[in-house]
Amino acid sequence: MPEETALIQPLPVERDTDGWWSHPDYLAEFDDEITQAQFNDxxxxxxxxxxxxYMESDVDADVFDAYMTDGQVDCSAWKIQHPAERGWFILSIHDAEDGPVCIWGKRVTP
Structure with a gap:
């Protein structure tokens, strides 16, 4: 019998001093790199x-430019805009190839 997965639950977001945060259960079973198939699963x-x-499209250009020129470690000036639709919660705020990103999750019914 397959092990049942506990559904990830929304948590209060407490960003660190540089603006980063990740839900403790978000992709917790993986190390660093995962495949698209693993993510979909x-x-x-x-x-x-x-x-x-994407931070770049969610802030004024000067805020993003400051992030890009100041060593790319502090995204705390980013005031992330919540999606208009109800039910979305933050899974992670982390750096990616194109700068900081916020990954949102929303419950679906199977």
Whole structure:
């Protein structure tokens, strides 16, 4: 009998001094790199869909430029805009190839 996965639950977001945060259960079973198939499987098991907000398109250009020129470690000036639709919660605020991203999750019914 397959082990049942506990569904990930929204938590209060407490960003660190540089603005980063990750839900303690978000991709917790993986080390660093995962494949798209592993990510899709994780989402299915946790019954969430995801979407991404990119800092670059969510802030004034001067805020993003300051991030890019100041050593790319502090995104705390980013006031992340919550999606208009209800039910989205933050899974992670982390750096990616194109700068900081916010990964949102939303519960789906199987």
């Amino acid at each position: 994780w989402c299915q098991r946790h019954q969430v869909v995801t979407k991404i907000t």
